[in-house]
Amino acid sequence: MTALSRTPSPLPLPQEDERCSADDRKRRTVTLFRTSPLLLDCGQPLLDVRVAYHTYGEAREEATLVLHALTGNSAVHEWWPDFLGAGRPLDPTQAYIVCANVLGGCAGTDGPSELGDLPISLRDMARVGRALLEHLGVRRVRVIGASMGGLLAYAWLLECPDLVARAVVIGAPVRHSPWAVGLNSAARAAIRAAPGGEGLKVARMVAMLSYRSPQSLAQTQVGQRRPGVHAVTSYLEYQGEKLLARFCERSYLTLTAAMDGFQPNDAELAAIRVPVLAVGISSDVLYPAAEVRAGAAAVPNATYWELDSIHGHDAFLMDSGDLPVRVGAFLHQG
Structure with missing residues (x-):
């Protein structure tokens, strides 16, 4: 099996600072x-x-x-x-x-x-x-x-x-x-149940709950950001949408299985x-x-x-x- 030949699109480059040169920021x-x-x-x-x-x-x-x-x-x-x-x-x-x-x-x-x-x-x-x-x-x-x-x-x-x-x-x-495997299994099940993006958003929402802590969410996601919707709900929905815009559900399946x-x-x-x-x-x-x-x-x-x-x-x-x-x-x- 051989990899497909294609030209990668460059990543957007931030403003230059002292951390690395412009050449360093090239993929x-x-x-x-x-x-x-x-x-x-x-x-x-x-x-x-x-x-x-x-x-x-x-x-x-x-x-x-x-x-x-x-x-x-x-x-x-x-x-x-x-x-x-x-x-x-x-x-x-x-x-x-x-x-x-x-x-x-x-x-x-x-x-x-x-x-x-x-x-x-x-x-x-x-x-x-x-x-x-x-x-x-x-x-x-x-x-x-x-x-x-x-x-x-x-x-x-x-x-x-x-x-x-x-x-x-x-x-x-x-x-x-087993705890980590179980979380990944649930994420993969969500992707398979709703392919095309919705499942990946749900997988990310579940993952974000495991990436933060109850104390963290209690400090940062209190109240509502829009009428009738809890702040934490808005936060998780945003994280799901953001990941969908930049990540591939098939990669999510592959990498979590490898882990x-x-x-x-x-x-x-x-x-x-x-x-x-x-x-x-x-x-x-x-x-x-x-x-x-x-x-x-x-x-x-x-x-x-x-x-x-x-x-x-x-x-x-x-x-x-x-x-x-x-x-x-x-x-x-x-």
């Missing part, structure tokens, strides 16, 4: 596995896999690899401004930073249409990422990922232990629990030897802090730290507090 694409196929965990080979990515800073053999969340993309400057920029944990003046849209996504990398809706795994994504790093001449990485990106960071530790020097996992467990399928056993986790910083979030109801802490305890060289916030799982994006300082100090050790 690039490369076609990998031209001669030797990517063998998926499902047993199917793929040739000519297109990958979309961003890089920040001067190219070098060591890099910091950023792994995005479920509905994210490779444009770190758009969704993680607290982390990217001079003096921040992801400093393009001091390090070479790479982020790619994952296999199965819908932001430039081959997605379900090109894959023929084949099932993919997080380990498949890591193998694609490894090929990208080889293309870029990178031989060693420090990995940082949050949410799905955190799960993917563990997949990198298992799939590419020779490449990873250290890893930061934010708001993610070592494997998906649910990531179930490393304790022996695999015990074999991880690189230093890991695992960050839990005190009010996270999707991946409770106790679950993140317990998972980190199964990794021999992991350190656990907890971000204190009322804003739930999404605190790593909206209420980062001391997180940038903690992450920066860990990434720059060694």
Whole structure:
């Protein structure tokens, strides 16, 4: 199977600031596995896999690899401004930073249409990422990922232990629990029951409830924004519409299934030897802090730290507090 040939549309670029150059903000694409196929965990080979990515800073053999969340993309400057920029944990003046849209996504990398809706795994994504790093001449990485990106960071530790020097996992467990699988199962059922967009909006509404916390919603979504409609209802409807405008329901099905399928056993986790910083979030109801802490305890060289916030799982994006300082100090050790 080969990827379709097409010209990607560029992402809109924000106003230039000190965080990265105009060239850094350009999305690039490369076609990998031209001669030797990517063998998926499902047993199917793929040739000519297109990958979309961003890089920040001067190219070098060591890099910091950023792994995005479920509905994210490779444009770190758009969704993680607290982390990217001079003096921040992801400093393009001091390090070479790479982020790619994952296999199965819908932001430039081959997605379900090109894959023929084949099932993919997080380990498949890591193998694609490894090929990208080889293309870029990178031989060693420090990995940082949050949410799905955190799960993917563990997949990198298992799939590419020779490449990873250290890893930061934010708001993610070592494997998906029945609770997380159940939420994704409900989301996929909504999409299948109402294809064409309505199901994806409902899936996003359900997901947003797991991304925030009761305390967060009580503080930010009180009362009504329009007559007869609760503020939280308006908020969830808006989030559903916003995701529908930028994301693909088939990618949502593919990526959530890949997350649910990531179930490393304790022996695999015990074999991880690189230093890991695992960050839990005190009010996270999707991946409770106790679950993140317990998972980190199964990794021999992991350190656990907890971000204190009322804003739930999404605190790593909206209420980062001391997180940038903690992450920066860990990434720059060694």
